[in-house]
Amino acid sequence: MIPFRFSYHKPSSLSEAFEILSEDGAVPMLGGTDLVVKMRAKRVTPKVVVDLKFIDELHNVSFSEDEGLVIGAAVTMNELIEDFAVVKERFPVFYQAIKKVGAYQTRNRATVAGNIANSSPAADSVPPLLTYNAKVKVVSADGERLVELKDFFTGPGRNVLKPGEIIHSIIVPYESPSIGMYYKISRIKAVDLSTIGVALTIIDPDGKRDIRVALASVAPTPVRAFKAEDYIRDKELSASSVERFAELVQESTSPITDARGSKEYRWEMAKVLPKRILRELGLFEGVA
Amino acid sequence: MREKYVGKPIPRVDAYEKVTGTAVYVTDMFFPRMLYGAVLRSPHPHAKIKKIDVSKAKALEGVAAVVTSKECPYRQGIYLVDRPIFATDRVRYVGEPVAAVAAESMEIAMKALELIEVEYEPLPAVFDPLEAMKGEVLIHPDLASYERLPIYNIEPEKNVFHHHKTRKGDVEKGFKEADYIIEGEYSLPQIYHAPLEPHGAIAFYDFNGNLTVWSSAQSPYTLRNLIAHAFKMSRHKVRVIAPYVGGGFGGKAGINMEGIVIALAMQVPGRHVKLIYSREEDIMATVVRQGMYAKVKAGVKKDGTLVAWEETMVFDGGAYAEYGTNVVRAAGYTTPGPYYVPNIKVDSYGVYTNHLVGGAFRGFGHGELHWAVERHMDKIAKTLGMDPLELRLKNVLRPGHTNAMGQKMHEHTGNVEACLKKAADLIGYGEKPEQPKDRVKRRGRGIAALVKAPAMPTNAASSVVIKFNEDASVTLQVSIQEIGQGFNTAITQMAADALHISPDKIKVVFPIDTDANPYEWQTVASRALWTVGNALYRAAEDALSQIKNIASQVLGVAPYNLEVEDDRVYIKYDPEVYIPLKDIVMGYTYPDGHAIGGPVIGRGSFVPERLTNLDPETGQGNAAAEWTFGAEAAEVEVDMETGEVKILKLVGVFDAGRVVNPMIAAGQIIGGMVQGMGPALFEQITYTDDGKPISISFTDYKIPTIADMPDEMIADFVETPEATSPFGVRGIAEHPMISVPPAIASAIYDAVGVDINDLPVTPEKILKALKEKHS
Amino acid sequence: MTITLNVNGKNVQVDVQPNETLLDVLRNKLYITGPKEGCGNGECGACTILYNGKVVNSCLVLALEADGAEILTIEGLTKDGRLHPIQEAFIEENAFQCGFCTPGFVISTKALLDRNPNPSNEDIIEALAGNLCRCTGYQTILKAVKRAAEKLGVEK
Numbered sequence A: 001m002i003p004f005r006f007s008y009h010k011p012s013s014l015s016e017a018f019e020i021l022s023e024d025g026a027v028p029m030l031g032g033t034d035l036v037v038k039m040r041a042k043r044v045t046p047k048v049v050v051d052l053k054f055i056d057e058l059h060n061v062s063f064s065e066d067e068g069l070v071i072g073a074a075v076t077m078n079e080l081i082e083d084f085a086v087v088k089e090r091f092p093v094f095y096q097a098i099k100k101v102g103a104y105q106t107r108n109r110a111t112v113a114g115n116i117a118n119s120s121p122a123a124d125s126v127p128p129l130l131t132y133n134a135k136v137k138v139v140s141a142d143g144e145r146l147v148e149l150k151d152f153f154t155g156p157g158r159n160v161l162k163p164g165e166i167i168h169s170i171i172v173p174y175e176s177p178s179i180g181m182y183y184k185i186s187r188i189k190a191v192d193l194s195t196i197g198v199a200l201t202i203i204d205p206d207g208k209r210d211i212r213v214a215l216a217s218v219a220p221t222p223v224r225a226f227k228a229e230d231y232i233r234d235k236e237l238s239a240s241s242v243e244r245f246a247e248l249v250q251e252s253t254s255p256i257t258d259a260r261g262s263k264e265y266r267w268e269m270a271k272v273l274p275k276r277i278l279r280e281l282g283l284f285e286g287v288a
Numbered sequence B: 001m002r003e004k005y006v007g008k009p010i011p012r013v014d015a016y017e018k019v020t021g022t023a024v025y026v027t028d029m030f031f032p033r034m035l036y037g038a039v040l041r042s043p044h045p046h047a048k049i050k051k052i053d054v055s056k057a058k059a060l061e062g063v064a065a066v067v068t069s070k071e072c073p074y075r076q077g078i079y080l081v082d083r084p085i086f087a088t089d090r091v092r093y094v095g096e097p098v099a100a101v102a103a104e105s106m107e108i109a110m111k112a113l114e115l116i117e118v119e120y121e122p123l124p125a126v127f128d129p130l131e132a133m134k135g136e137v138l139i140h141p142d143l144a145s146y147e148r149l150p151i152y153n154i155e156p157e158k159n160v161f162h163h164h165k166t167r168k169g170d171v172e173k174g175f176k177e178a179d180y181i182i183e184g185e186y187s188l189p190q191i192y193h194a195p196l197e198p199h200g201a202i203a204f205y206d207f208n209g210n211l212t213v214w215s216s217a218q219s220p221y222t223l224r225n226l227i228a229h230a231f232k233m234s235r236h237k238v239r240v241i242a243p244y245v246g247g248g249f250g251g252k253a254g255i256n257m258e259g260i261v262i263a264l265a266m267q268v269p270g271r272h273v274k275l276i277y278s279r280e281e282d283i284m285a286t287v288v289r290q291g292m293y294a295k296v297k298a299g300v301k302k303d304g305t306l307v308a309w310e311e312t313m314v315f316d317g318g319a320y321a322e323y324g325t326n327v328v329r330a331a332g333y334t335t336p337g338p339y340y341v342p343n344i345k346v347d348s349y350g351v352y353t354n355h356l357v358g359g360a361f362r363g364f365g366h367g368e369l370h371w372a373v374e375r376h377m378d379k380i381a382k383t384l385g386m387d388p389l390e391l392r393l394k395n396v397l398r399p400g401h402t403n404a405m406g407q408k409m410h411e412h413t414g415n416v417e418a419c420l421k422k423a424a425d426l427i428g429y430g431e432k433p434e435q436p437k438d439r440v441k442r443r444g445r446g447i448a449a450l451v452k453a454p455a456m457p458t459n460a461a462s463s464v465v466i467k468f469n470e471d472a473s474v475t476l477q478v479s480i481q482e483i484g485q486g487f488n489t490a491i492t493q494m495a496a497d498a499l500h501i502s503p504d505k506i507k508v509v510f511p512i513d514t515d516a517n518p519y520e521w522q523t524v525a526s527r528a529l530w531t532v533g534n535a536l537y538r539a540a541e542d543a544l545s546q547i548k549n550i551a552s553q554v555l556g557v558a559p560y561n562l563e564v565e566d567d568r569v570y571i572k573y574d575p576e577v578y579i580p581l582k583d584i585v586m587g588y589t590y591p592d593g594h595a596i597g598g599p600v601i602g603r604g605s606f607v608p609e610r611l612t613n614l615d616p617e618t619g620q621g622n623a624a625a626e627w628t629f630g631a632e633a634a635e636v637e638v639d640m641e642t643g644e645v646k647i648l649k650l651v652g653v654f655d656a657g658r659v660v661n662p663m664i665a666a667g668q669i670i671g672g673m674v675q676g677m678g679p680a681l682f683e684q685i686t687y688t689d690d691g692k693p694i695s696i697s698f699t700d701y702k703i704p705t706i707a708d709m710p711d712e713m714i715a716d717f718v719e720t721p722e723a724t725s726p727f728g729v730r731g732i733a734e735h736p737m738i739s740v741p742p743a744i745a746s747a748i749y750d751a752v753g754v755d756i757n758d759l760p761v762t763p764e765k766i767l768k769a770l771k772e773k774h775s
Numbered sequence C: 001m002t003i004t005l006n007v008n009g010k011n012v013q014v015d016v017q018p019n020e021t022l023l024d025v026l027r028n029k030l031y032i033t034g035p036k037e038g039c040g041n042g043e044c045g046a047c048t049i050l051y052n053g054k055v056v057n058s059c060l061v062l063a064l065e066a067d068g069a070e071i072l073t074i075e076g077l078t079k080d081g082r083l084h085p086i087q088e089a090f091i092e093e094n095a096f097q098c099g100f101c102t103p104g105f106v107i108s109t110k111a112l113l114d115r116n117p118n119p120s121n122e123d124i125i126e127a128l129a130g131n132l133c134r135c136t137g138y139q140t141i142l143k144a145v146k147r148a149a150e151k152l153g154v155e156k
Helices: A014-021 A035-040 A077-083 A085-090 A092-098 A112-118 A126-131 A226-232 A239-251 A263-280 B015-020 B055-059 B106-114 B171-177 B220-230 B258-267 B279-285 B324-334 B366-384 B388-395 B416-427 B487-499 B528-555 B662-681 B740-752 B763-774 C022-029 C085-092 C102-115 C121-128 C139-155
Strands: A007-009 A026-029 A048-051 A061-064 A068-072 A135-140 A143-148 A153-155 A166-172 A178-185 A196-203 A210-216 B035-041 B047-053 B063-067 B097-103 B117-122 B160-168 B180-188 B200-205 B211-215 B238-242 B272-276 B291-300 B306-318 B343-352 B441-452 B462-468 B474-477 B506-508 B562-565 B568-571 B574-580 B601-606 B628-639 B645-655 B712-718 C002-007 C010-015 C048-051 C054-057 C070-072
Touching (some): A014 A048, A061 A077, A068 A085, A068 A112, A077 A092, A077 A112, A085 A092, A092 A126, A092 A196, A112 A166, A126 A196, A126 A210, A196 A263, A210 A263, A239 A263, A263 B763, B035 B106, B035 B258, B055 B063, B063 B106, B063 B258, B097 B106, B160 B324, B171 B306, B171 B343, B180 B366, B211 B220, B211 B258, B220 B238, B220 B258, B258 B272, B306 B366, B324 B343, B324 B366, B366 B388, B366 B740, B388 B441, B416 B441, B416 B628, B416 B645, B416 B712, B441 B740, B474 B487, B487 B506, B487 B528, B528 B562, B528 B568, B528 B601, B628 B740, B645 B662, B645 B740, B662 B740, B662 C139, B740 B763, C010 C022, C048 C102, C054 C102, C085 C102, C102 C121
Parallel strands (some): A007 A048, B211 B238, B306 B343, B474 B506, B645 B712, C002 C070
Antiparallel strands (some): A061 A068, A068 A166, A135 A166, A196 A210, B035 B097, B047 B117, B160 B343, B180 B291, B200 B211, B200 B272, B462 B601, B562 B568, B628 B645, C002 C010, C048 C054, C048 C070
């Protein structure tokens, strides 16, 4: 039982949703896997819960090389990776990361949009999306806007969404084939929040070889290591260049200590894991 | 004992209920007009309560009762009565109950809690037991006035609720004889039981002053006893009914949260009040395993022979000791575990802090003591340049040796040497594990031994009633709780063999009802098959002799010439002459109508034989009735870059005396070993610097999932029949958890050459140690 | 507000409040007590049910959302008083001890075998990682799932 009263609505259209969302104390809900937990603990106490999962247009998924992957806000993580093979084929790092979100039961409810809107620094789906230059389509009664995912988060649990705005869809541009890895360290091997999560994606590995890195649980928001990426671009992957690259990844982080791990450990792993991933991908021989 | 069913892997008698979801737990029970309870808890680790105002809560529509220490000024406790049901003048941990409400709905109850006003004045708090021993902050200024069993030795000015002393031989003399003196420090944090079923209870108080409590309890009778004691009631007015328990691991032993719901029910006679803890409450406000710090000094000869062992253990008992007093005692009298040392000096201190309350936990002090002992054995082996297994085999307790409290070991006491050798074989000890191609990952193997006896009062009693029904089927009454360990199945097998009938004809009465079932001390200490087995044997003998006495009159032969088998009583030397059992068990009726005998009811009682209290100054005496030895081994893979550990294989071998049901026994071992992995690698109660518990949900307190399971796990047995059991059995329930952490730590050392002595062995600690090693 | 649920093949109408979860309603109003509340946070899987054919933690579903939903709980698995092959497999492999987590495990297994009749160890681990068990150490559960897959394969 949730220990306070609120009203619950399930609009079937966006316009209906916007109307209810304009009420005082209204919050949007998708899968509810974060929101219901927070409400139970009274960390969030909305007066009105607006369940968006009954809006048909939020369930769309499409892909084309030009438009990229468009993921409707209400699409569950399991629907996305089980029903759309394109995710695994074209965005392998994203696919890997989704599999590491919560439990199978959770992923039958949780959505990528919800993971983003919840804006936890530990959100597993976010680092790979950052490396794929994802954008967030935000809609409200006043219209729509496109926000770069890298600009979406403003702090732990905070983001650029204004009252009345909701995520409509996530757009993941398709640039070229990619390889990579999402490496997550957590206390237990499944169903845990990350102590650190590192997504390393190599766009066009056989061509321009653009290495991108983003991390979870090492800063107030998920972060992308642009400086490191700039440094390694067009460079040979040698022991010294990879070392410097990894240092620059590390410098993009500002970890803290919590129940899952210390600041020092996270700081160290922020350097170890990019090297590890490059090595496991067979792109670099060195051992730390 | 003739064995037909003992030793067989028969399916569990509770199987159908459990796989169909029809097994009833307290939380599944509903009564007409039932009220819902909720508890207001302390937000402070240590504070004075200046004022509690419940008037607004009482006035809320739908609130039936509000209770504080004013209405319920009682303390509870099994060994030391130190834990108030509701905080009175002060709170001593975050989560301590301050007030409770019973209302028509859960929602109203929760709302009422918000209306209770409590004014606190924070007090200085202490979280480190070593710090607490300085006595600068006294958590229980009135400790000396608390009721307690006299065997517990309090030191009130040091926050010590029990100081246990073992003095065997002359430890100073031992150190003089030693070639090496090796010292070490070991520690572990508090951990949580994490049964899948949180604590819950329903209470009903009638207008005659009778109290009925349905509780998720491991110890229906002890619970009844402690309720009656705390609430100053006659035992016959208190009835405890205990349906299935969804996991206990010690956390549901003794008395726990029941007092709260009882206090509420007493305010509203004639109405049931239900209180089911949330997971958060279960972690914060029941009990956890005590933390421990140990300092060891061992004297050893060049050849590895232990000659002296000196150890100080300091337990972080949390805000109340209660049951935990005996954890401190058991660890104190068992150290140094499965090894023979002629000269021993152990001081085991239980210390109050403002942490969560420590209490009984699977292993009962032995997970803690073996962490120190087994880690230190590895350190000794390293210092001597000796193989750790060889060192252990050299020093294990053997027949003729005496243990720390001076008890003599016999051939039938159990065989730790055989356990170690078997575990070593099964893990491939001595051969180098095949190393992975990835050079940052290294594999290693480790082994650790263990011993544990039931930690219980000298007179912890059991009883059994065997009632024959008209068709010669049997209703078996005992009061050991089925908490998942498989007791009801195993006792059915034992009863079938003791009565010479088929297990299909036997039903164990369930749920346990103290108004109907006979006395049993508790479902703890891995003692049930041993102690109840003794009572059962006597009850079966009693029933069989009644049957034979009646049949002897009918058949005209001496009772000793009769045998009972399945559904008949026959003459041993002429088996074709028999009477159907069903014609005897209600008494025998002759063709002319006259009858003899009467319903057969077998009765058996048991108390452990020849146990004594320990000498308070030396700890010498006879406190343990039987000892179960074991050995556990691990193979691990350590990632030297990230510090991550993967458990590849776990092995557990225990001298069970006699395995009653190999399928269930193996299940206990596998389950216990995985439960041991958690504290080995990641489980711990964490706190903020100002003493607020952080890990109070399954989001923050993680336990192993199926994904954490080792690739391979093996459970195996040694069977040295236990002489004090007619069935030859001894307990194995707690043991599998005990030495998994030291076996894993040992394997990590074997893999990467670093010793971690503070649990849990996290990736961070391994990395830090690797760095220190290489610098 | 009144909602209609199809629970284990039967339609029921039940009055619910917005702040009740589906688990609250199943247990406290319909007395479907097979699904258990082990944490209320979607972390333990004891409340696992099939919800419109998909396995979910019913503690995280608001009851009002479920209006019109089709729900299968452990109670719906036995047919004509006979155990489902998954339940038989759990007994044969001794895949439970205290039993509190068992309804959730059985339902998660059902969902897995519905979508993947021949799961690998990895598939089983992925499907069951959200169901906590503190008693068994999981080894026998893994075996039970494989045995259940075999049984169901033979049945077909």
